[in-house]
Amino acid sequence: KDLAFEPATMSSSGGSGNFLLVPIPEYPPLDCVPNKTVKIVVLGASNVGKTALIVRFLTKRFIGDYEANTGALYSRKVALDGEEVSLQIQDTPCVALQDDAEGLHCQEQINRSIYWADGYVLVYSITDLHSYRTIQPLYQHVRRIHPSGNIPVILVGNKSDLLRARQVPADEGETLAATLGGVYFEASARENHEGVHATFLHLCQEVVRALGGGNGEKRRGGLHLARPKSPNMQELKRRFRQVLSSKVKSSTAL
Numbered sequence: 001k002d003l004a005f006e007p008a009t010m011s012s013s014g015g016s017g018n019f020l021l022v023p024i025p026e027y028p029p030l031d032c033v034p035n036k037t038v039k040i041v042v043l044g045a046s047n048v049g050k051t052a053l054i055v056r057f058l059t060k061r062f063i064g065d066y067e068a069n070t071g072a073l074y075s076r077k078v079a080l081d082g083e084e085v086s087l088q089i090q091d092t093p094c095v096a097l098q099d100d101a102e103g104l105h106c107q108e109q110i111n112r113s114i115y116w117a118d119g120y121v122l123v124y125s126i127t128d129l130h131s132y133r134t135i136q137p138l139y140q141h142v143r144r145i146h147p148s149g150n151i152p153v154i155l156v157g158n159k160s161d162l163l164r165a166r167q168v169p170a171d172e173g174e175t176l177a178a179t180l181g182g183v184y185f186e187a188s189a190r191e192n193h194e195g196v197h198a199t200f201l202h203l204c205q206e207v208v209r210a211l212g213g214g215n216g217e218k219r220r221g222g223l224h225l226a227r228p229k230s231p232n233m234q235e236l237k238r239r240f241r242q243v244l245s246s247k248v249k250s251s252t253a254l
């Protein structure tokens, strides 16, 4: 069976959006020890959708509820353009602008994640101008930890499904991404698995190239995720069950 990503059949559970209703697909684990590790950290202000983007990418599902981010690490073996790599994605608690709007409140664990990572997903919400204004100081902060060298970065304008609540035009995202030396992706963790997948795939390929991996040209194949194994997937299953049971309760309560 081709392991290429297929959009999950998400059946809506009534009014608000897609929730987990299908089991996590079983992919046969890769029968090899990956010879390369791709380490990605997802950074951004509060409530922009960092966790939702990671969960959508790894499980094809959307988490509708909000729980403050504790910074989970997800690790998966993946076949990237025909090459086996170990993919690690670090979720992080939110960062916040200081009162002078120049500096950044950044927990020490986030600094360690920035130092650890090979590639950076900087996320804001298109519905939250303040989260957009956090990106530049956040990038400067990353640069202070990695002053030299190529650090693959992508900028994600999330919640693109909330068009009526938009506060940041798409071209502002494009312009900002260009100043960061990265690529801009407008995404919706809620509505669009393919867009989220393409976003993470692009960064993984950039990281492999930066690590001196692939020989430059784009090879066929894309990204194949092995079956979720990391302990944090158990945490996600708890949250999925929680969401599901609250949906069932509210529908039976009607």
Ligand SMILES: Nc1nc2c(ncn2[C@@H]2O[C@H](COP(=O)(O)OP(=O)(O)OP(=O)(O)O)[C@@H](O)[C@H]2O)c(=O)[nH]1
Pocket (backbone or CB within 6 Å): 044, 045, 046, 047, 048, 049, 050, 051, 052, 053, 063, 064, 065, 066, 067, 068, 069, 070, 092, 093, 094, 158, 159, 160, 161, 162, 187, 188, 189, 190, 191
């Ligand atoms: N409409 C819509 N809602 C989203 C989207 N992505 C995330 N959300 C919702 O936004 C809220 C915050 O999402 P999280 O993934 O928890 O955001 P976070 O950046 O990890 O939040 P912090 O814990 O504050 O750092 C949740 O209620 C999500 O369901 C999206 O693309 N569209």
